[in-house]
Amino acid sequence: MDTNSPAGVQTQGPEEGRPVGGQPPSDALIDIRGVKLAYETKDGRLPVLDGVDMQVPEGGFVAVVGPSGCGKSTLTRLIAGLLEPNAGEVWLHGERVTGPKSSVGMAFQNPVLLEWRSVLRNVTLPLELVAPRMPKREKEERALRLLTLVGLEGFERKRPSELSGGMRQRASLCRSIVHKPEVLILDEPFGALDAFTREDLWQTMQKVKSEEPFTGVMITHDLRESIFLADQVIVLSGRPAFTQFTMEIPWKGERDLDLLYTAEGAEMLGELRDQIQIAQGRSPREADA
Amino acid sequence: MNWRLFAPVIAIVVFALLWEAVVWVNDWPNYKMASPSDLGPAFWKFRWLFLEYGWDTLWRTVAGLLLSVLVGLLLGMIMGLNRTMRDALYPLLVGFNAIPKATVVPIIALLFVGAHDMNTILIAFLISFFPIAVSVSIGLSTLEPEYRDILAALGASRFTIFWKIALPKTLPEFFGALKVAVTLAFIGTNLMEIVEPHGRGLGHLFDSGKISADYPLMFAVLIALAVLGILLYYVVVVLERIFAGWAERSPT
């Protein structure tokens, strides 16, 4: 299942058999190893992640699917450094993640645009933090370029409340990549959109990826979305979640929607659906047939 | 013809005419009830006192209000950003707010006898900071985690998140509370001015009118207070338009 973890690197190191500040376990840009996490709640300890492994090479795009409430959002917060795992490690670009880093971009199902700012100033927000010295004009040019790329030219002076749901999500996407993050984390970015708008945004996403390359992790509930956009799909088990299944997507570069309706596409979708059934604790189709 | 301007003017004129008519029909003398036509002479007679005391009332209210904005914001921040502090302070604040402030007025007046300005500002503050503190704390504590995360994920400090996101996002609630607070502070100021002997301010002028049974003066003070109250309220409305105008949905 694990792809590119050179054997031998994992041997030295005192804690959990791995060095803490030393060598990364592999050359993957995102490297998640045996991550465990439990929340302390009023009703006691709630184990959410129980041994998640995941490697994303530079420029790769991984989709994570899994039953609702299994801990996918939790995983994104771990990668972003907003949470620390109880066990295991998260590595980004050869550095162990111990806190938030400005080389990460995030977008959520809720576009959370700031209503008091124009669309343009929403997009420049991360630059105010990451590149405070960058001249305002330069920030705005960069934002404008991205807004044009996602088809929002002419809307930059509008308030977020004047945009449709799909347009807000496009703006949110621009904001998440405006500071050229090494890692883009998307938590069900298109989850609240209708099917047509969603397919539109898939195309936009492909365009953005070819113009503004990034390494990404995308959480999704939509299996078609996962195979259409990602190079690799990871299925998490039910809570507490571990990496249950990994699928490599053979399609490269920009893709056509028709691919989803080929025999190859149907076969991959069927396989993933079976895995989700297993993750939900049910037997897959074949078993009950 | 601009009806939005014209309609309220007509309403005021009709109201004054009705008032005048009621006094005229009942043939009430001046020491029983004033009529609108008595107000002009009363204003003229005490015009300098009105200006001087009106200014006193105005600046004391504004000072008290500024103080309650400061303290309210601070308390709201403390309670909104820290759960333990909220649990600790909230019951105390609710209890304090439950005390009718009319009972606090004589206490303060006796505590610092003669310090008219300070006493008045203090009451205006005490009576008006509660809604501000509560609304700011609720605004901050109900901030959706994603709003925090878009900046927190970049390593932003708590202060940056507060300054760039949490504070602007609570501005609509803050101004809503400020509209309530401005009215309350005004009540506080006048309560103290009426109660304090040898004081100043429109409240004191009202009290002098009461002592000499000068109804036209008392009513003139009421009108002056109403004008000041409206002025203060609309200043807040204008500030709200400027700083939180984005929250107003355009009618669709």
Ligand SMILES: Nc1ncnc2c1ncn2[C@@H]1O[C@H](COP(=O)(O)OP(=O)(O)OP(=O)(O)O)[C@@H](O)[C@H]1O
């Ligand atoms: N801050 C928290 N404190 C306590 N429990 C939490 C917290 N955040 C999430 N949980 C719990 O952890 C579990 C996993 O939550 P998470 O949001 O990661 O799931 P998810 O896979 O993203 O779900 P969904 O598919 O519905 O978005 C859930 O049972 C949730 O109730």
Ligand SMILES: [Mg+2]
């Ligand atoms: Mg989620």
